[in-house]
Amino acid sequence: MKADRDFFSKTQSLKTPFIIYDLQKLEDNYQRIKSSFPEFKVFFVMKSNAHPRIISLLRDLGAGFETASLNETSELLNLKVDSKKIMSFHPIKSPEFLQFLNKKRIDIMTADSYQEIDKIAHDFPNAKIVPRVVVDNLGSAWQLNGKYGIEIVEFPHFFRYILRKGLLPWGLTFHVGSQCENISNWIKAIQICDKVWEDAWRDGIRLKLLSLGGGIPVKYTHIVPSIEKVGTVAMKELSKTFLYKTKPVFTIELGRSIVADVGVLVNTVFGTATRGEINWIYIETGTYNGLVEAIETDNRNFFPVATQFPRRRKKIYNIGGPTCVSLDTPFVGIKLPRINLGERVVIKNAGAYTTVCASSFNGFSPPKEYFFQDLN
Amino acid sequence: MKADRDFFSKTQSLKTPFIIYDLQKLEDNYQRIKSSFPEFKVFFVMKSNAHPRIISLLRDLGAGFETASLNETSELLNLKVDSKKIMSFHPIKSPEFLQFLNKKRIDIMTADSYQEIDKIAHDFPNAKIVPRVVVDNLGSAWQLNGKYGIEIVEFPHFFRYILRKGLLPWGLTFHVGSQCENISNWIKAIQICDKVWEDAWRDGIRLKLLSLGGGIPVKYTHIVPSIEKVGTVAMKELSKTFLYKTKPVFTIELGRSIVADVGVLVNTVFGTATRGEINWIYIETGTYNGLVEAIETDNRNFFPVATQFPRRRKKIYNIGGPTCVSLDTPFVGIKLPRINLGERVVIKNAGAYTTVCASSFNGFSPPKEYFFQDLN
CATH class of the missing domain: 3.20.20.10 (Alanine racemase)
Structure with a gap:
């Protein structure tokens, strides 16, 4: 799923923050794995993304599931996954x-x-x-x-x-x-x-x-x-x-290799600040409500970031999340086309370990989840 | 609130994991701050703990509130906090x-x-x-x-x-x-x-x-x-x-100084393992569902930990949380009285920045919240 002009125009009416999944990409990823590992049984690691439609599509494609808890397993059975296709x-x-x-x-x-x-x-x-x-x-x-x-x-x-x-x-x-x-x-x-x-x-x-x-x-x-x-x-x-x-x-x-690049996270810039030489933008999803993986690597540059206007002159940015907390700085020193208040920022490969790890800390909700196939 | 024999017997019937708050301690903390800062107006930082009963008691004691988001502010107004007592x-x-x-x-x-x-x-x-x-x-x-x-x-x-x-x-x-x-x-x-x-x-x-x-x-x-x-x-x-x-x-x-030591988090040991020289226990609350602050400090030894049987001989433990993830190791190398499967571990000073930052990652729910004053 490309974050191109078509993508932005199709998703413009959705209120940010949201993650949009591409079910076709999910299917492609699954088939690539099946072809790369002939005669293997593929099990989807449920902790990476537990959305019922993702589980259901993988079930229909013939995947098995790897589960770690009673709640996860119970959810799989509710979604009519065959118990013979579950391992813990x-x-x-x-x-x-x-x-x-x-x-x-x-x-x-x-x-x-x-x-x-x-x-x-x-x-x-x-x-x-x-x-x-x-x-x-x-x-x-x-x-x-x-x-x-x-x-x-x-x-x-x-x-x-x-x-x-x-x-x-x-x-x-x-x-x-x-x-x-x-x-x-x-x-x-x-x-x-x-x-x-x-x-x-x-x-x-x-x-x-x-x-x-x-x-x-x-x-x-x-x-x-x-x-x-x-x-x-x-x-x-x-x-x-x-x-x-x-x-x-x-x-x-x-988990990650099946679902990560299936999801694109879209945020609006709700604040900007210049502090000394550093340009800051603040977006609606941060460390606590979806991007916890962004801060687990040293350089604070884990996810690819794109913007609505790729042809603008580039600047170096720090990106803060929505809360007041120091740890809530998912990106440091990344190069982006100049971006203004109210414009949209896209975090790519956000399909794994995002919403499943999200809290509503400071009153900021996790991103809503949509499917590209449902859009007109 | 002491994690003594009386505490364990009073809380034995509650299913773990849970946090138990002491409203008397909350009131004492608030009064200590009022006395230490005469003529100051005290504002409670809502992000540290947003439980309605904690907000309500502080409101009745005369506290103001510091808020960071629309959802937080809306919740304060629902709880009949005077808008004149709110700052952002x-x-x-x-x-x-x-x-x-x-x-x-x-x-x-x-x-x-x-x-x-x-x-x-x-x-x-x-x-x-x-x-x-x-x-x-x-x-x-x-x-x-x-x-x-x-x-x-x-x-x-x-x-x-x-x-x-x-x-x-x-x-x-x-x-x-x-x-x-x-x-x-x-x-x-x-x-x-x-x-x-x-x-x-x-x-x-x-x-x-x-x-x-x-x-x-x-x-x-x-x-x-x-x-x-x-x-x-x-x-x-x-x-x-x-x-x-x-x-x-x-x-x-x-926030922290009003509510942290008001809460005690109780967990059951659901697994143990000996790996080389290292003793591991696994508890129901970890990095993702309540103890995120435990891993933000270098030594993985942020919260005080107590057990049900303090007189046993001590051993060194690593404590893992409930998920499969490497980051979910809130305590490393801490000394505890020997502890067995099914026994209870208490994390003290867990009243601030715990449930508010918690997700249900891997299907493990955040701890339930109770009040000591409600127990018999």
């Missing part, structure tokens, strides 16, 4: 959530600690366990190591513990870190899983599912490896590993 | 908000840029302008300089601009930064205001209101200057300044 890969699940999963027979789930196995054994006997393996996160924007994962050396013991507790060792999963630009992380992770899988096989444990997790990067303000590139590298590595074994069911769990 | 100190207000303030005759407001003056002149002629002065933020946990404020040298010109645009120069305000432990910031700020005020007087501008802003620190995990100490220092400085002038109306705008 949150490594730490509350007892209440486990009991719910048991009731609904959603039985494939991760674990990455002995304590979690004890808990699952208590609340969901016979569950299928897909341990999360510690892998390299170098080169990822959000690194997960330290918080989650089982070390390789720990595995034979961990699998025996799963069996002893009456659960089923079912496969392996890993997470290279969110927005991973270092393709060799996948290569190394697949090699690690190959080793763990083979050791398990030798111990008589027949694993069935290999999950490649998430982390495929999205182009925000700089070029990153494409879905096709990551797919090619992963498929090549898989053809060299997992030999002499029953072929695993391959899955991949993606 | 957000330096950048949307045109829509200014028109609303005009309609409701809420006429005292800040500004800190020429562009804002133009906007106010257009949407609220005759408004009373309290410019925000740039002051030192050294020693404050959240520093605001760069984002807001007018430099001293700019003032004579700024006041003339306000007058030329048909608005009324009404006073001065500043902000030493949130959670300010460096008392000399107030001394310097008062001295700066004295100078600006005197220059304005000589130019024939009779200012009426001096606002000391916010920033009084709250004791979280280490001792900070008390309200009384800050009051003593400020009052002493005010007695040495603002001489030979009509006495200003003094105001102070406080």
